[in-house]
Amino acid sequence: MQKKQNNRDSLFDVEQISEDFIFNERVAQVFDDMLDRSIPFYREVIHSIARILDTTLEDNSQIVDLGCATGTTLLQLSSLLEKRDFQYTGIDNSSAMLDKAQLKAELFSKQECLKFIQGDIMNMEQPCASAFILNYTLQFIRPINREKLLKQIYTNLAPDGICILSEKIISHHPNLNRKYIDMYHTFKKERGYSELEIAKKREALENILIPCSLEENKAMLQSAGFVEVEPFFQWFNFVSFIAVKPLT
Numbered sequence: 001m002q003k004k005q006n007n008r009d010s011l012f013d014v015e016q017i018s019e020d021f022i023f024n025e026r027v028a029q030v031f032d033d034m035l036d037r038s039i040p041f042y043r044e045v046i047h048s049i050a051r052i053l054d055t056t057l058e059d060n061s062q063i064v065d066l067g068c069a070t071g072t073t074l075l076q077l078s079s080l081l082e083k084r085d086f087q088y089t090g091i092d093n094s095s096a097m098l099d100k101a102q103l104k105a106e107l108f109s110k111q112e113c114l115k116f117i118q119g120d121i122m123n124m125e126q127p128c129a130s131a132f133i134l135n136y137t138l139q140f141i142r143p144i145n146r147e148k149l150l151k152q153i154y155t156n157l158a159p160d161g162i163c164i165l166s167e168k169i170i171s172h173h174p175n176l177n178r179k180y181i182d183m184y185h186t187f188k189k190e191r192g193y194s195e196l197e198i199a200k201k202r203e204a205l206e207n208i209l210i211p212c213s214l215e216e217n218k219a220m221l222q223s224a225g226f227v228e229v230e231p232f233f234q235w236f237n238f239v240s241f242i243a244v245k246p247l248t
């Protein structure tokens with residue numbers, strides 16, 4: 001009997017020894033289902049970003065998504081903002097993710113306004129843009145390099161441009177931290193993941209996804225140069241910030 005539905009994330013529903021989490025072909029195959037069931041309010045966060053971009057940016061603005069994965073954010077933004085004349089660029093170092101992103105752009109006839117580039121966001125010349133989006137990507141960059149990346153984003157942003165940062169976070173209050181993790185695991189169970197799948201994924205992400213606290217992320221954005229920095233969304237251990245580059 002076929003137990004698994006195609007493209008449904010059952011990567012950790014197997015009795016094999018855990019390996020580190022990597023954004024390879026197997027992950028890319030099920031990634032859209034994985035994010036929909038693993039990131040609280042994933043779609044609503046994208047809707048909020050659309051509102052921010054719509055009310056902030058001029059027509060002909062360039063929007064860059066760093067760690068764009070399968071392109072879901074840019075595709076959704078380009079649909080929600082189809083009346084606006086924006087250009088979208090997604091950058092990722094996983095060819096498997098970008099193959100899916102490109103395919104989706106073609107399926108939805110969005111090739112005109114969406115461009116995907118393969119590259120390591122730590123070791124490339126970033127494009128200039130009016131908005132940078134870093135959704136659940138900074139947590140995969142080694143902590144020592146994070147400030148450097150945010151500084152580069154700040155430099156390449158147009159004056160009055162915005163950076164959106166979404167991350168999984170920790171709390172430095174151990175009791176609250178435990179409660180938030182428990183609530184997150186309940187969220188995953190409610191979306192069909194078993195205890196074993198949750199535990200195995202947690203193990204695979206150990207030392208790969210390294211979350212900081214809300215305060216640490218805010219301080220990093222501020223030390224990169226951003227003055228106005230505020231969370232616009234939080235669900236327990238997930239947060240999204242807006243950071244604005246001053247005009248002068």
Ligand SMILES: C[S@@+](CC[C@H](N)C(=O)[O-])C[C@H]1O[C@@H](n2cnc3c(N)ncnc32)[C@H](O)[C@@H]1O
Pocket residue numbers: 023035066067068069070071072073091092093094097119120121122134135136137140141
């Ligand atoms: C959790 S996923 C991002 C999800 C995506 N932003 C979204 O909201 O749908 C993290 C992505 O960052 C990419 N990534 C991690 N490190 C990277 C690096 N140094 N350069 C480029 N991409 C990177 C991974 O390949 C992966 O696709």
Ligand SMILES: O=C(O)C(=O)C[C@]1(C(=O)O)C=C[C@@H](O)C=C1
Pocket residue numbers: 034035038039136168201202205209
């Ligand atoms: O922390 C977890 O267990 C998650 O599943 C979260 C998370 C993320 O925040 O990026 C981790 C890896 C995958 O990219 C999808 C979701």
